[in-house]
Amino acid sequence: MKTKLSLLILSFLFVAAQLFAQDQFTLAKEGQQAPDFSYEISEGKTQKLSDLKGKVVWITFFATWCGPCRKELPHLQKDVYEKFGTRTDFELLVIGREHTWEEINKFKTEQNFNLPFYPDPKREIFSKYATQNIPRNFIIDKTGKIVVSSVGFNEAEFQKYIEKKASLLAK
Numbered sequence: 001m002k003t004k005l006s007l008l009i010l011s012f013l014f015v016a017a018q019l020f021a022q023d024q025f026t027l028a029k030e031g032q033q034a035p036d037f038s039y040e041i042s043e044g045k046t047q048k049l050s051d052l053k054g055k056v057v058w059i060t061f062f063a064t065w066c067g068p069c070r071k072e073l074p075h076l077q078k079d080v081y082e083k084f085g086t087r088t089d090f091e092l093l094v095i096g097r098e099h100t101w102e103e104i105n106k107f108k109t110e111q112n113f114n115l116p117f118y119p120d121p122k123r124e125i126f127s128k129y130a131t132q133n134i135p136r137n138f139i140i141d142k143t144g145k146i147v148v149s150s151v152g153f154n155e156a157e158f159q160k161y162i163e164k165k166a167s168l169l170a171k
Contacts, residue, residue: 026136028129030149034059034140035128039093039118043101050144052091056168057140058161059093061126064107069135072153077115079162085116089142090169092116097126097134137161141168 028035034057036050049057060076062069076094084090094115096104104117120126130136130151139148139161147168148161 025131025133026149026151027131028138028146028149030146032146033144034138034146037125037128039095039120039125041118053144054142055089055091056142056165057091057093058165059095059138059140061095061097061129061134061136063097063134064099064103066134068153072135072158073111073113073115075155075158077113080165081115084165084169087169093118095120095125098123139165139168142171
């Protein structure tokens with residue numbers, strides 16, 4: 001019985017430490033206005049997040065070498081982009097942390113993705129939202145407020161984010 005209690009306490013402390021660690025690395029929190037940033041939509045052509053006001057925006061930060069990111073991206077393509085990508089009131093931004101156009105385009109081709117990838121070679125965008133840990137997802141409502149902020153990939157949680165996004169689009 002003592003062993004079970006000790007394991008339970010250790011498990012609780014581990015989970016609590018993980019939650020605290022994730023929170024301390026997150027700079028952009030749910031309920032806050034999303035930090036504005038400029039991003040390259042094609043080589044040499046930029047756009048601002050604030051230009052997308054009036055749309056629901058899903059931002060994913062990833063890296064090509066990240067295992068959990070590689071698990072999440074197929075779900076992002078199939079369950080989000082292929083179902084909602086053509087809507088005029090929705091925008092998906094898949095941002096490659098510390099990646100260039102060349103790296104992103106190579107990865108996109110090799111993995112057979114058609115997601116809209118954008119580079120963030122110097123972490124300039126990522127650093128407005130978090131200090132570390134990927135994948136990260138931020139869903140922003142039509143007024144520019146963050147309604148979902150997540151780190152890591154869990155398929156059940158990811159489905160909840162899709163439902164949240166769908167409810168925002170229904171408004």
